[in-house]
Amino acid sequence: MALTLLFIILAVFLILGVPVAVALGGASLAYIMVKGLPDVLLIHRMIGGIDSFPLLAIPFFILAGHLMNTGGITTKIFAFARSLVGWLPGGLGHVNVGASVIFAGMSGAAVADAGGLGSVEIKAMRESGYDVDFSVGVTAASSTIGPIIPPSLPLVIYGVMASVSIGELFAAGLVPGLLMALSLMIMVAWYSWKRDYPRDGPINPCWIWTTFKDAFLPLLTPVIIVGGIATGVFTPTEAAVAAVCYALVLGLIVYRSLTWRHLVRVSMDTITTSAAILMIIASAAVFAWILTSEQVATKLGGLLLGITDNKQVLLVIMMVIVLLIGLFMETIAAITILVPVLMPIAVSAGIDPVHLGILLILNLMLGLLTPPIGMVLFVLSEVSGVRFEQCVKATMPFLVPLILVLLLITFIPEIALWLPSQVYR
Structure with a gap:
């Protein structure tokens, strides 16, 4: 009875457009009251859900991304990517993907990519005569690379929830992220051949060298973050702090593009975004505790294992469940709810938790490109001035290569597991 009420109240809140954190917390509070448990249990569980040192990486990575965007770093990255691949047919489409790969090593968030690089990319593609649907579609799809290539905010949260090494x-995430980029570039090449899109210009080694020198220091950001973690110089949380310090040095001292007014605005944006994410995690922690105490994972696991004990079939079933939830729920909330349910099933079936994490995040990224949630689509609609419905239609074809990559990683786990096995095991 109480568990049924939990899901009914949550569904009603989400349909009414109540913020996810409030919906999860409200539904959990109703469950606690029906069960006759102390009200203070809600607060204790919420505090326990965010009382984790690795979660400190979230506000610091968000701050680093905001500093890079505000300090004009995205423009330098775009120029360097343009010099590298702009000479290909449909050059700016390839530049779009390449810039997202580079920026992924700095921000770790799809929305930051779409909001920061998106405005620069779409403006440049429009001025060069590219169709609006193509410009918006490739920008939306390429932004999903951000949370796959390290550093990644969703992977940090998954690692905390699943007790898996964030390193x-x-x-x-590195190889799957590059595979996503390759698949999108193939899609861009096909569009370019079909619509006869222009090259950005002939390859120019001098221009490449000039833009490389200009972008060299920003390009060191992913090297510092990933290299520091891989060599054990610092933890992922400390890497986030290092990224912020480095971004401040670039913006305040090297390029002098940041002012104190910028810092105040960036700090407030970071506080707002971090508070929203941590509230979702805190509320979802209570919700996840309820699911665990009600043995939902055990019951669902028994149901799925009763259908089949084949790992690949189980993965496909779990990915379908994740895909459906990702259509209607924000990424962070979906991770905190799904992990306690899916992890016991994965362990019972012998599925590697690291493999599951990459599949989970990649799957949820598709939800950012589809209505009704579609956070990336809302952001691009705002920065491009294109109606949300047009953004949805433009992005649909680009879901095909991303889904193919998801299936490939599902059935060939070595794509995701090879690099960790070489570095950590």
Whole structure:
């Protein structure tokens, strides 16, 4: 009875458009009251859900991304990517993907990519005569690379929830992220051939060298973050702090593009975003505790294992469940709810938790590109001035290569697990 009420109240809140954190917390509070448990249990569980040192990486990575965007770093990255691959047919489409790969090593968030690079990319593609649907579609799809290539905010949260090495998760995301980029570049090449899109210009080694020198210091950011973690110089949380310090040095001292007014605005944006994410994690921690105490994972695991004990079939079933939830729930909330349910099933079936994490995050990224949630689509609609419905239509074709990559990693886990096995095991 209480568990049924929990899901009904949550569904009603989400349908009414109540913020996810409030919906999860409200539904959990109703369950606690029906069960006759102390009200203070809600607060204790919420505090326990965010009382974790690795979660400190979240506000610091968010701050680093904001500093890079505000300090004009994205423009330098875009120029360097343009010099590298702009000479290909449909050059700016390839530049779009390449810039997202580079920026992924700095921000770790799809929305930051879409909001920061997106405005620069779409403006440049429009001025060069590219169709609006193509410009928006490739920008939306390429932004999902951010949370796969390290550092990644969703992978940090998954690692905390699943008690999995964040360093291994970061290593596991590199090859799948590059595979996503390759698949999108193939899609861009096909569009360019079909629509006869222009090259950005002939390859120019002098221009490449000039833009490389200009972007060299920003390009060191992912090297510092990933290299520091891989060599054991610092933890993922300390790497986030290092990224912020480095971004401040670039913005305040090297390029002098940041002012104190910028810092105040960036700090407030970081506080707002971090508070929203941590509130979702705190509320979802109570919700996850309820699911665990009600043995939902055990019951669902028994149901799925009763259907099949084949690992690949189980993974496909779990990915379908994740995909459906990702359509209607924000990424962070989905991770904190799904991990306590899916992890016991994965362990019982012998599925590697690192492999599951990469699949989970990649799957949830598809939810950022589809209505009704589609956070990336809302951001691009705002920065591009294109109606949300047009953004949805433009992005749909680019889901095909991303889904193919998801299936490939599902059935060939070595794609994600090879690099961690070389670095950590």
